[in-house]
Amino acid sequence: KQEVTQIPAALSVPEGENLVLNCSFTDSAIYNLQWFRQDPGKGLTSLLLIQSSQREQTSGRLNASLDKSSGRSTLYIAASQPGDSATYLCAVRRSSGGGADGLTFGKGTHLIIQP
Amino acid sequence: DAGVTQSPTHLIKTRGQQVTLRCSPKSGHDTVSWYQQALGQGPQFIFQYYEEEERQRGNFPDRFSGHQFPNYSSELNVNALLLGDSALYLCASRRNGLAGEDNEQFFGPGTRLTVL
Secondary structure (H helix, E strand, O other): OOOEEEEEEEEEEEEEOOEEEEEEOOOEEEEEEEEEOOOOOOOOOEEEEEEEEEEEEEEEEEEEEEEOOEEEEEEEOOOHHHHEEEEEEEEEEEEEOOOOOOOOEOOOOEEEEOO | OOOOEEEEEEEEEEEOEEEEEEEEEEOOEEEEEEEEEEOOOOEEEEEEOOOOOOEEEEEOOOOOOEEEEEOOOOOEEOOOOOOOHHHHEEEEEEEOOHHHHHHOOEEEOOOOEEEE
């Protein structure tokens, strides 16, 4: 059974710092990994998707890496801003031939950026 | 282009009642998944629908059932509600495919269900 763990569970840093969120998964047979952002009481916003054959993806100030063999992914946020405050969730999709697989999520990292 | 939409936004029910939640996928998407997110937890996969059939199911009892319509929209039904069913219910859609952007899941805003 796939298990996804996110460390740290919570993080509070001053504005402008660069930071790293960690995600680990127990079964390396994944199809892809996706990072999401969730604001309080809201749905999920997709940030980055990394296919199993890829090593990293970048979007603006965000960079996500994937090391499938070791079961790890990191989300790097550069020059953090108060608007980055949210819960960040990591999710993996199991490898499948035809596509029928739900995502397995971690519990998230609750991030607060202090002005 | 509207994203994934869900209705209603909030719902209050009592134990033992039945509830139906609705989801319209993002334009061009044909695969719909439902997730339950308890407070402080990550979303848990309930089931996935494709071509009007349940294609995969997570570890949820038969009280949870669903349906997909020819226009790809979907319903989640929960019977005999328990207090523990109180959660944010999220719908996600994607286009069925094997590579590239087709795999990206897009989530709706969710329906907050409270069971009293």
